[in-house]
Amino acid sequence: MTDAHVGLAGQLTRLPQRQVLSDDVYETVKGLIMDSVVAPGTRLNIDALTRELGISQTPIRESLARLESDGLVIKEPLRGYRVSSTLTRAEFEDLFEYRLHIEPWAAGRAAERSSAEDLVRLKDEMLSYTDVPERPDYDSYKAMAGHDQRFHDLVLELSGNETARQSFARTHCHLHLFRLYYGGGIATQALREHKAVVTAVRKGDPEQAAAAMRSHIEASRARLRPVFDQQ
Amino acid sequence: MTDAHVGLAGQLTRLPQRQVLSDDVYETVKGLIMDSVVAPGTRLNIDALTRELGISQTPIRESLARLESDGLVIKEPLRGYRVSSTLTRAEFEDLFEYRLHIEPWAAGRAAERSSAEDLVRLKDEMLSYTDVPERPDYDSYKAMAGHDQRFHDLVLELSGNETARQSFARTHCHLHLFRLYYGGGIATQALREHKAVVTAVRKGDPEQAAAAMRSHIEASRARLRPVFDQQ
DNA sequence: GTTCGCAATATCCTATAGGATCTTTGAGGG
DNA sequence: CCCTCAAAGATCCTATAGGATATTGCGAAC
Numbered sequence: 001m002t003d004a005h006v007g008l009a010g011q012l013t014r015l016p017q018r019q020v021l022s023d024d025v026y027e028t029v030k031g032l033i034m035d036s037v038v039a040p041g042t043r044l045n046i047d048a049l050t051r052e053l054g055i056s057q058t059p060i061r062e063s064l065a066r067l068e069s070d071g072l073v074i075k076e077p078l079r080g081y082r083v084s085s086t087l088t089r090a091e092f093e094d095l096f097e098y099r100l101h102i103e104p105w106a107a108g109r110a111a112e113r114s115s116a117e118d119l120v121r122l123k124d125e126m127l128s129y130t131d132v133p134e135r136p137d138y139d140s141y142k143a144m145a146g147h148d149q150r151f152h153d154l155v156l157e158l159s160g161n162e163t164a165r166q167s168f169a170r171t172h173c174h175l176h177l178f179r180l181y182y183g184g185g186i187a188t189q190a191l192r193e194h195k196a197v198v199t200a201v202r203k204g205d206p207e208q209a210a211a212a213m214r215s216h217i218e219a220s221r222a223r224l225r226p227v228f229d230q231q
Numbered sequence: 232m233t234d235a236h237v238g239l240a241g242q243l244t245r246l247p248q249r250q251v252l253s254d255d256v257y258e259t260v261k262g263l264i265m266d267s268v269v270a271p272g273t274r275l276n277i278d279a280l281t282r283e284l285g286i287s288q289t290p291i292r293e294s295l296a297r298l299e300s301d302g303l304v305i306k307e308p309l310r311g312y313r314v315s316s317t318l319t320r321a322e323f324e325d326l327f328e329y330r331l332h333i334e335p336w337a338a339g340r341a342a343e344r345s346s347a348e349d350l351v352r353l354k355d356e357m358l359s360y361t362d363v364p365e366r367p368d369y370d371s372y373k374a375m376a377g378h379d380q381r382f383h384d385l386v387l388e389l390s391g392n393e394t395a396r397q398s399f400a401r402t403h404c405h406l407h408l409f410r411l412y413y414g415g416g417i418a419t420q421a422l423r424e425h426k427a428v429v430t431a432v433r434k435g436d437p438e439q440a441a442a443a444m445r446s447h448i449e450a451s452r453a454r455l456r457p458v459f460d461q462q
Numbered sequence: 463g464t465t466c467g468c469a470a471t472a473t474c475c476t477a478t479a480g481g482a483t484c485t486t487t488g489a490g491g492g
Numbered sequence: 493c494c495c496t497c498a499a500a501g502a503t504c505c506t507a508t509a510g511g512a513t514a515t516t517g518c519g520a521a522c
Contacts, residue, residue, distance in 0.1 A: 020308045020505070022296075047473060056507040058289060061475085062296045065253075069300030077251045078474060078513055091393065098394040105332055162322065163329040167398040251475070278503060287477040292505085309483055309504060 022059035026066050033072050033083055034178060044073060044081040070172055086179045089228040095173060096221040100214060102168060103152065106159035107197055107213035108206035113160050122158070122198050125151055132187045142178075144187045149174035151194055155213070158201070180227050193219060253290035257297055264303050264314055265406060275304060275312040301403055317410045320459040326404060327452040331445060333399060334383065337390035338428055338444035339437035344391050353389070353429050356382055363418045373409075375418045380405035382425055386444070389432070411458050424450060 029049070032038045049060050064081050067073045073081045087095065114122075129147035133140050152174070156165040193216035200209035260280070263269045280291050295312050298304045304312045318326065345353075360378035364371050383405065387396040424447035431440035 022505080023308070045473070046475090056505095057475090058292070058506055061289070062292055062505095065293045065296040066300055069297055077254070079515095080474065094392045094394040097392055098398065101336055101395070102332070161325045161328055163325040163402060164332070167329065167402060170401045171394060171398060253475080276503070277505090287475095288505090289476055293475095310485095311504065 020059075021055060022062040025053065025055070025059045026063035028053070029060075029063055029067060030070075030072065033067075034175060036179060038083050040083050040085040040179070042083045044083065046080065070175075072172070072175070087176050092180075092221075092224070092228065095171060095176070096217060098171070099168075099173065099217050102164060103155070103217055104210035104214040106156050106161070106164060106168075107201065108210035109160060110155050110158035111201045111204050111206040111209035114158050114201055114204075118158050119202055121154060122201060125154055126191075126194060126198055129187075129191070132191065136187065140187070144190070145174060145178045148190065155197065155201075177224065180224060189223075190216070190220065251290075252286060253293040256284065256286070256290045257294035259284070260291075260294055260298060261301075261303065264298075265409060267410060269314050271314050271316040271410070273314045275314065277311065301401075303403070303406070318407050322407075323411075323452075323455070323459065326402060326407070327448060329402070330399075330404065330448050333395060334386070334448055335441035335445040337387050337392070337395060337399075338432065339441035340391055341386050341389035342432045342435050342437040342440035345389050345432055345435075349389050350433055352385060353432060356385055357422075357425065357429055360418075360422070363422065367418065371418070375421070376405060376409045379421065386428065386432075408455065411455060420454075421447070421451065 029044070038044070044064065046057055046060055046064070050057050053060070064073055064075070068075045068081070072084055074084050075081050110118075125147070128150070129143055131140075132144075136144075153165065153169060156168050159165070193212070196212040197209060197216060200212045260275070269275065275295065277288055277291055277295070281288050284291070295304060295306070299306045299312070303315055305315050306312050341349075356378070359381070360374055362371075363375075367375070384396065384400060387399050390396070424443070427443040428440060428447060431443045
């Protein structure tokens with residue numbers, strides 16, 4: 001390796017970006033929140049995290065600052081951070097209303113604009129999660145949630161409007177929905193609905209794509225709403 | 232004060248949130264970026280900021296982490312932060328396209344839903360910036376930008392969908408547009424367009440409100456586009 | 463029993479220091 | 493001249509320490 005490097009100055013691309021500790025901490029704490037290991041409302045004690053993670057306070061503080069911007073933690077000056085609550089019903093309704101405004105539009109644009117390569121990416125994403133177990137456990141729930149998020153992000157990306165994609169990403173929609181555990185069992189329906197969106201996009205039919213996406217989101221909302229009736 | 236406090240235990244509300252140094256730093260650096268004191272692409276040297284602001288690195292790092300989430304700085308691990316570029320033409324177009332999708336919808340909803348109190352707030356906001364100078368200087372430009380941002384945020388708020396308002400806020404639309412300095416001179420037109428939106432919202436006419444907002448955003452886009460022709 | 467005040471403890475926030483990594487500079491060789 | 497390499501310097505990142513603030517617990521008074 002050292003010998004191969006000699007004489008190639010300037011011809012190697014820059015190494016991939018390094019992962020620094022604060023990034024690791026961010027992902028770790030995010031995972032704890034996402035998996036409800038730390039419950040909504042829980043105070044996040046910086047000194048305790050220091051002890052438990054075996055690192056200093058500084059990267060912890062930095063990652064908490066980022067998580068605050070993500071809406072996953074709430075900072076109270078001088079008193080610390082706490083995990084944000086899961087969505088209230090009002091927030092849930094706002095989110096879906098917003099989705100119903102943005103995502104069918106995006107799907108329609110994806111139908112108008114997608115190249116053959118784009119369609120391959122859609123197909124690949126659909127193939128990334130097909131093994132729906134009869135009795136969903138936590139891992140399959142998590143895998144489905146991952147597919148769901150990637151699918152929607154991809155459609156937003158194929159809409160060709162990066163502002164819209166980022167805006168949607170910044171709602172952290174699927175992260176918040178993930179935290180509203182609903183026991184699974186509906187992956188088959190969601191996959192079917194995703195497939196209908198993909199079919200319309202492939203046909204290049206924006207009206208049908210928008211309608212399929214709207215239908216999917218409305219169904220998703222209806223499936224999730226009972227969560228709030230149990231509280 | 233100490234005497235007044237005696238015997239009133241539990242009856243005083245919690246004091247307003249305290250401002251900590253990292254919050255101050257965040258606003259300071261944000262202001263430097265917004266005012267283009269530090270130009271787009273500039274590296275932000277943490278040690279230099281430490282010396283110039285006379286504080287330690289820690290609050291600086293925290294505020295930079297937040298500014299990264301805001302899209303105002305870009306972090307390159309181990310190499311530091313740099314100020315994000317001003318909007319490219321493509322980003323500008325995406326942003327306006329997104330606005331054209333979101334803001335007329337929001338204005339229409341505001342027209343449907345606003346209470347008398349809401350309308351007072353709109354009126355107050357319109358009254359907050361009326362003194363349009365013949366020859367706009369930097370301060371008036373900044374004041375107009377402030378009004379512009381507050382106005383649009385208020386309409387989003389009156390739409391009644393907090394997800395939408397936050398999503399729009401997180402684009403930092405007016406902050407990015409502010410950095411595209413265009414020399415002013417168009418405040419009178421923008422105010423006239425804002426007034427048309429307010430008039431329609433007051434009438435409770437959602438179609439007219441949406442149309443007025445659409446017209447305003449399209450005009451705003453047309454006014455700003457020449458910025459890119461000069462680059 | 464409740465409430466208040468005070469001291470002790472815990473936690474948050476920032477400053478400082480040191481190690482790791484990157485960037486710049488200068489010398490030497492072709 | 494250009495290129496390479498090594499050393500020096502600058503900067504980033506994290507650990508540690510100390511001061512400021514909030515929280516908790518206990519005892520005294522009512």
